[in-house]
Amino acid sequence: MNGGRYGVHLNRAQRSTLTAVARTVLPHLFEAGTDTYGIVQRIEDRLQGAPRHVTEDLAQAISFFGSRAGGLLVTGLPLRFARLSAARQSRVFTKWATSGIPIARTVHQALRRLILTTWYATDEGRRDIGIAPPLHTRSPLVDWEGPLASDRPSNLEVVATAVTREGLTPRSNPRVGPIPSGVVSPESVSGDMALTADVVVIGSGAGGAVAAARFAEAGREVVVLEEGEYLQASDFSEQEGEMVPRLFAEQALRATMDASVSLLQGSCVGGGTTVNWMLMLRPSEDVLDEWAVKFHLHDLELNPHLDRVGDEVHAGLAPEEAHSPSNKAILRGARALGWRARGAMINARGCVRAGTCSLGCRYDAKQGALLTYLPRALNSRARLFTGATVDGIDILERDQPSRSRTPPRKQVRAVVRDRSGTMRCRLTVDAPVVVLAAGAVGTPVILQRSGLGGGGVGQFLRLHPTTGVMGRYDEEIYPAAGIPQTALCDEFVRRDDHGYGFWIECPAFLPAIASAALQGFGADHRELMKHLRHTVPFIILARDGSGTDASMGSVRLDGRGRVWIRHRLTPADRENVSRGIEAGARLHLAAGAREVVSLHTPVVRATDESGLRAIRDASVAPNRVALFSAHLNGTCRLGVKPAASGCTPTGERHGVRGLYVMDGSLLPTAPGVNPQWTIMALASLLSTRAVES
Numbered sequence: 001m002n003g004g005r006y007g008v009h010l011n012r013a014q015r016s017t018l019t020a021v022a023r024t025v026l027p028h029l030f031e032a033g034t035d036t037y038g039i040v041q042r043i044e045d046r047l048q049g050a051p052r053h054v055t056e057d058l059a060q061a062i063s064f065f066g067s068r069a070g071g072l073l074v075t076g077l078p079l080r081f082a083r084l085s086a087a088r089q090s091r092v093f094t095k096w097a098t099s100g101i102p103i104a105r106t107v108h109q110a111l112r113r114l115i116l117t118t119w120y121a122t123d124e125g126r127r128d129i130g131i132a133p134p135l136h137t138r139s140p141l142v143d144w145e146g147p148l149a150s151d152r153p154s155n156l157e158v159v160a161t162a163v164t165r166e167g168l169t170p171r172s173n174p175r176v177g178p179i180p181s182g183v184v185s186p187e188s189v190s191g192d193m194a195l196t197a198d199v200v201v202i203g204s205g206a207g208g209a210v211a212a213a214r215f216a217e218a219g220r221e222v223v224v225l226e227e228g229e230y231l232q233a234s235d236f237s238e239q240e241g242e243m244v245p246r247l248f249a250e251q252a253l254r255a256t257m258d259a260s261v262s263l264l265q266g267s268c269v270g271g272g273t274t275v276n277w278m279l280m281l282r283p284s285e286d287v288l289d290e291w292a293v294k295f296h297l298h299d300l301e302l303n304p305h306l307d308r309v310g311d312e313v314h315a316g317l318a319p320e321e322a323h324s325p326s327n328k329a330i331l332r333g334a335r336a337l338g339w340r341a342r343g344a345m346i347n348a349r350g351c352v353r354a355g356t357c358s359l360g361c362r363y364d365a366k367q368g369a370l371l372t373y374l375p376r377a378l379n380s381r382a383r384l385f386t387g388a389t390v391d392g393i394d395i396l397e398r399d400q401p402s403r404s405r406t407p408p409r410k411q412v413r414a415v416v417r418d419r420s421g422t423m424r425c426r427l428t429v430d431a432p433v434v435v436l437a438a439g440a441v442g443t444p445v446i447l448q449r450s451g452l453g454g455g456g457v458g459q460f461l462r463l464h465p466t467t468g469v470m471g472r473y474d475e476e477i478y479p480a481a482g483i484p485q486t487a488l489c490d491e492f493v494r495r496d497d498h499g500y501g502f503w504i505e506c507p508a509f510l511p512a513i514a515s516a517a518l519q520g521f522g523a524d525h526r527e528l529m530k531h532l533r534h535t536v537p538f539i540i541l542a543r544d545g546s547g548t549d550a551s552m553g554s555v556r557l558d559g560r561g562r563v564w565i566r567h568r569l570t571p572a573d574r575e576n577v578s579r580g581i582e583a584g585a586r587l588h589l590a591a592g593a594r595e596v597v598s599l600h601t602p603v604v605r606a607t608d609e610s611g612l613r614a615i616r617d618a619s620v621a622p623n624r625v626a627l628f629s630a631h632l633n634g635t636c637r638l639g640v641k642p643a644a645s646g647c648t649p650t651g652e653r654h655g656v657r658g659l660y661v662m663d664g665s666l667l668p669t670a671p672g673v674n675p676q677w678t679i680m681a682l683a684s685l686l687s688t689r690a691v692e693s
Contacts (some may be wrong), residue, residue: 008055010044010062013082016065017527018043020082024089025115025521043118053562055257058114058253061107065096070598074104090522097601105601105623106259113262114253116515120529121241129529131480131511134238135354145353145481158316159351159483183230183269183379186387187416197223200412201435202390202446204228205271206676207663207683208437209369209377210309214687215435216380221369223429224377225388225414227442228268231370236360240512242360249441256553256567260622261465262516263565263631265439268360269386272439273368274678276630277357277484277507278346279436280315282306282393286499294549295668296640297649305681305688311673313347313367313680322353324482326506327537331487333591339491346486347676355481355508387413388427392450393434395656405693407432407658425687433658433690437683440632440665441555441565444646448557452653456645458635461553462670463567464541464631468517469581469615470528470597471536471588478533479509485674492583493543493672496572500546500672503581504587517626517632519601528597538587540580541631546572549644555635563601574620581625582616584589631675636665651686662686 010018019040023030029039047055064070070077074096078085096108119125126133132141140146150158165579197202198220201212208224212675216222229246237243245251249267256263266272283302291297320343323331334341347367357366364371378384396409412434414427436443444458484507495501509532516570517530517537528535545552553567571576585596585606596611598604600618605611618625639645642654647666653659664675 007450008052008059009045010047010059013066014059014062015040015044017062020089021062021093021111022092022115023086024199025112025525026119027086027522029119037122037124039115041124042063042116043348046118046245046251046422049245050253052249053251058110061110062571065111066108070107074099074101074580082631088331093166094639102258102622109623110259110510112521113516116521116525117512120511120515121239121244124512126386129511134356135352135481136238142478142481145355145477147352148319148321148593158318158346158348159322159353167628172653179230180375180378182381182383184383184385185230186416186424189425193428193546195223195429197221197431199223199428199433200225200410200429201430201437202412203271203437203439203442203662203663204369204374204384205266205437205439206273206369206679208435209270209273209373210680210683211437211662211687212377212382213373213437214684215691216377216382218691220691222377222382223359223431224382224384225390225427225429226269226384226386227389228266228271228386229419229533230269230386231274231360233362233364236362238354238356238359238362240359240510244512245488245541247360254441254565256565258622260627261463261567262628263463263632264628265441265632268664269384269475270368270370270374272630274360274366274370274430275358276368276674276676278366279485279505279674280310280313280345280350280677283671283673283678284493285299285341286494287669287672289640290666295638295645297668299649300638300676302681302685305684306677309680309684310678313372314349315344315345315347315677317345318483318486322351322483323486324353325475325477325484326479326482327487329473329536329591329593330489330504330506330538330587333587334489334491336590337587339587341487341489341491343487344485346483348483351483351602353481353483355484356506356510357484358510358513359621383585385414385416385427387418387424388416390414390438390446393446393452393659394450396430410434410659433660435660435662435687436636437661437663439663440635441563443661443665444555444635445456445557445563445651447646452656452659455642455654456639458555459551460637461551461555461565461567461632462544462633462634462667463553463629464542464670465567465569465573465577465627466539466629467577467581467625467627468537468539468598468599469584469588470518471591471592471593472531472595472597473534473536475537476533479535479537480532481513482508484508492580495579496576498546498572500543500572500576502540502576502583504580504584505539505541507539509535517599517628518597519599519603519626536588536591538584540577540584542573542576542580543670544569544573546570546576547672560596569620577620577625578616581618582612585612585615600624631664631670633664633670633675636661637668638666639668650689660686660690
């Protein structure tokens with residue numbers, strides 16, 4: 001293998017194996033005896049564009065899967081996969097899926113997801129299962145997409161109004177224009193640069209953007225360094241194949257080291273606030289009390305900042321008439337069962353219910369950092385460098401707190417690269433205050449790379465491990481459209497003896513992510529995808545860490561510079577996940593679903609009580625059930641004990657004055673709600689205090 005920073009080339013044997021696996025996973029593409037749509041080349045092109053360490057792992061997985069040694073280990077026969085008959089290849093691939101050997105299940109899932117998500121992100125893949133082109137290219141097709149057909153203002157202008165369903169036209173011309181003043185693109189720089197500032201903010205997501213705005217509006221000179229791209233409305237094409245690589249970390253191929261949990265993190269200007277589903281949930285008083293008592297955070301006065309942030313991002317309750325059929329199913333099923341469920345708040349103004357929130361908002365409706373805090377920071381003369389990867393932070397002078405209130409000077413080292421990976425310049429920024437807001441993976445890695453790790457840095461990773469239950473309904477649901485997550489069921493948020501549990505939401509269900517979530521391959525998997533227009537996706541999110549304060553997950557930088565992410569569930573977590581799957585299935589049946597399909601391998605189906613018991617009892621061991629998470633927290637958590645936390649209650653790294661963390665890695669435990677609002681409020685509180693100190 002060879003290749004540059006962003007990929008590897010497959011050799012002949014690997015390509016032969018990949019072709020055979022693709023034929024097994026998507027046999028209908030090879031019915032004519034050839035690769036009709038060039039799916040293998042599309043996968044190779046994707047590998048060329050992905051980060052090198054990701055593609056090296058996948059290339060090694062392909063080699064191992066196709067080798068005699070791999071065949072011998074899993075099947076007991078030393079046979080190369082590519083030389084087997086089609087029928088035998090299918091049987092062998094199934095054996096890898098259900099093997100008692102964890103690495104075999106890991107390889108199976110990695111290859112299956114790679115192939116399926118590549119195909120179903122294409123126009124041909126969408127058409128094959130009846131999913132329409134993006135909304136901005138057509139008129140609304142169903143009642144739950146497009147502006148509301150109402151002539152009265154909706155609640156807090158959350159949803160756009162129009163007299164006719166064709167009222168989308170005015171919003172089909174998104175914001176187009178030059179990059180705002182203060183945004184420095186990679187193409188505009190060359191040669192090494194050395195800057196000074198009052199504050200350097202690393203990351204522009206939920207925490208970093210809020211911190212940048214607070215410091216800049218207080219008169220501080222702020223430089224923001226963001227690894228991802230700056231994208232505006234016209235850039236958001238609503239196409240998974242184009243947008244996912246540009247918006248998500250590692251092209252959305254990031255996962256725990258055993259591939260048992262897929263990790264979805266924004267990697268663009270605005271971070272997770274650009275790609276999330278807009279749900280705004282406040283942390284419960286029980287969780288805040290737990291943080292105060294267990295972690296000595298009695299001065300963490302979040303509520304005023306939760307109120308302030310809610311106003312600034314225009315959080316409002318979605319009107320009842322805006323609920324999609326998927327969200328109505330949550331409310332209907334809960335009502336039938338007597339469970340607690342409610343409508344939810346989202347941060348939107350003028351939403352047109354396109355359903356493509358995870359691909360960026362083409363309509364400038366989502367009130368994420370891109371449209372709220374970052375413009376405020378830029379208007380106060382902050383500078384935002386995009387394509388800037390931080391190599392490390394150097395402490396330039398010794399801390400002498402007795403002589404000066406000014407923290408010791410620091411230097412942030414970064415490399416600026418364009419989209420092709422070409423280095424444009426080396427950038428250094430000297431400042432007394434540095435705010436790390438690179439997320440629960442990026443922040444501990446930068447600290448470790450800078451020799452500032454140790455203690456709780458990189459430990460105590462919490463994920464809100466998430467799985468799903470799919471309900472098949474007689475009526476058309478079309479889950480690729482509508483506002484995601486306008487309703488939730490929180491009947492079981494404190495289910496177990498430790499006060500931990502799960503809650504149920506309903507996301508948008510775009511084809512590529514749906515293909516990865518739905519288990520299986522071949523004709524059976526295609527049949528599930530063919531019913532996507534009649535499928536409601538419920539997701540079950542567990543508050544992990546139940547029953548322990550031990551570190552159940554970690555982010556570690558090894559001696560070669562490779563990042564390893566580990567996570568495992570406690571026994572209580574496993575019980576909550578299993579009970580959550582059962583509850584989601586029961587909720588579907590109560591809402592009128594004809595059949596429920598789990599994300600286990602093999603798939604478990606339910607139409608009655610016996611099926612519900614089978615779903616509850618199915619294994620949730622690694623790669624036995626699809627798990628993912630978009631909520632990564634805890635790897636530099638707040639606390640008073642350096643050995644068990646990353647930062648002091650002020651948000652400063654233990655022992656380093658003026659080096660703050662202001663992102664999800666600060667959260668002492670999993671918050672038990674979607675964390676966007678909590679992270680923003682925490683950054684608001686800590687940055688305001690830092691300004692005033």
